[in-house]
Amino acid sequence: MAHVVILGAGTGGMPAAYEMKAALGSAHEVTLISANDYFQFVPSNPWVGVGWKERDDVSFPIKPYVERKGIHFIAQRADRIDAEANQIDLADGSKVHYDYLFITTGPKLAFENVPGSDPHEGQVQSVCTLDHAEEAYKAYQDLLREPGPIVMGAMAGASCFGPAYEYALIVASDLKKRGLRDKIPSMTFVTSEPFLGHLGIQGVGDSQTILSRGLKEEGFEAYTNCKVTKVEDNKMYVTQVNDKGETVKEMVLPFKFSMMIPAFKGVPAVAGVEGLCNPGGFVLVDEYQRSKKYRNIFAAGIAIAIPPVEQTPVPTGAPKTGYMIESMVAAAVHNIKADLEGKTGNQTMGTWNAVCFADMGDRGAAFVALPQLKPRTVDWFAEGRWVHLAKVAFEKYFIRKMKIGVSEPFYEKVLFKMLGITRLKDEGQRKAS
Ligand SMILES: Cc1cc2nc3c(=O)[nH]c(=O)nc-3n(C[C@H](O)[C@H](O)[C@H](O)COP(=O)(O)OP(=O)(O)OC[C@H]3O[C@@H](n4cnc5c(N)ncnc54)[C@H](O)[C@@H]3O)c2cc1C
Helix, strand or coil: CCEEEEECCCCCHHHHHHHHHHHHHHHCEEEEEECCCEEECHHHHHHHCCCCCCHHHHEEECHHHHHCCCCEEEECCEEEEECCCCEEEECCCCEEECCEEEECCCEEECHHHCCCCCHHHCCCECCCCHHHHHHHHHHHHHHHHCCCCEEEEECCCCCCCHHHHHHHHHHHHHHHHCCCHHHCCCEEEEECCCCCCCCCCCCCCCHHHHHHHHHHHCCEEEECCEEEEEEECCEEEEEEECCCCCEEEEEEEECCEEEEECCEEECHHHHCCCCCECCCCCECECCCCEECCCCCEEECHHHECCCCCCCCCCCCCCCCCHHHHHHHHHHHHHHHHHHHCCCCCCCCCCCCCEEEEEECCCCEEEEEEECCCCCCCEEEEEEEHHHHHHHHHHHHHHHHHHHHCCCCCHHHHHHHHHCCCCCCCCHHHCCCC
């Protein structure tokens, strides 16, 4: 009997545990290990950050649900992985041996890149975790009591730009609903992207026009090609460069309320494994989601290394979104099972396509980029109230799916059919990092 350990119970790890158990049955043991004892639906965090949703709406305890399916659960942070000994050291001092390790640990939020930007210091907020989103809501309530300037956006090296636009536009929409929009003296959007709507993937469909217009209509003044160098006394120090990377403007933006998406790195326990990761701490995998160095380690989601789509004047990264993660998880589960059955020739690849819904308060924007790299077969971006409603429905659908313990492929089975997109193979576009 082999022991398969899934490390990290987020958007990738929870479905991975269910899929792995369903694939392996009682012949092998599946253990899910995660730093938190609860699952959080990360895409809903921007709503928590304005009080539209609460913790219990978007999270639930993992243990009772996964154990019903025969999956062992350990709520501990992994502090070290000894890949030669196939062993994980947990924060409580215990050790777990594995035959296969499937890493889905998501991002370490690299606040250290910009002095003063860590939410713990109380100046700049984040919505990347549920805890952060709750803190953001507290700070937002201070803004409602005592209005002042707002600065939103994404730091240099960020790869997840959708939530920056989402949160900026949700806050603007909430302020309007409360009749407080006119009390805000200025709203500024600062991003490392070379143009608005670039999203780390050179834009998709009409994303530039739609997102530029969305920010303008809500009264945001937007600056691209920006690098925030430090935050001090509620002032953001920003350097803007031109396409050659030469400084064209230095700005000091005072703010009362700010949320900036940070750069992501790999989590320390994973980044610390000799030869496993790139310098950012992301796992180097082949097209089968398998570590290039350790044949019994697989990885999916934000934890893996994907090269940037292009070099931008201020560094940006490529996003790793839900569809890609779903596809990577399905491939890794298939490949671990094939290994266990000795069918080493029967390996599948995930697809690295970008599909995302971004809520904009009373409406939303959706994009589909198949494949993520240009030229694309599908390059589609649309906005409307239906996206807002679809995102609300998706949250309910995903959380229900994670509670009942099935892991049906949402994007291929539901969304693509809804959009009239047939399955597209883009294996040729996959590139080793
Ligand atoms: C605010 C926000 C909104 C987003 N919205 C969308 C969206 O609408 N659509 C979309 O497609 N994508 C969206 N994304 C991008 C992406 O889909 C999510 O970030 C997704 O949660 C990534 O999944 P993951 O499994 O890689 O990581 P995560 O979901 O972050 O899960 C990582 C898990 O690993 C655990 N972990 C970390 N370190 C350790 C350790 N050392 N030991 C044990 N456990 C550990 C964490 O506690 C967590 O449970 C969004 C991202 C953010 C930040």
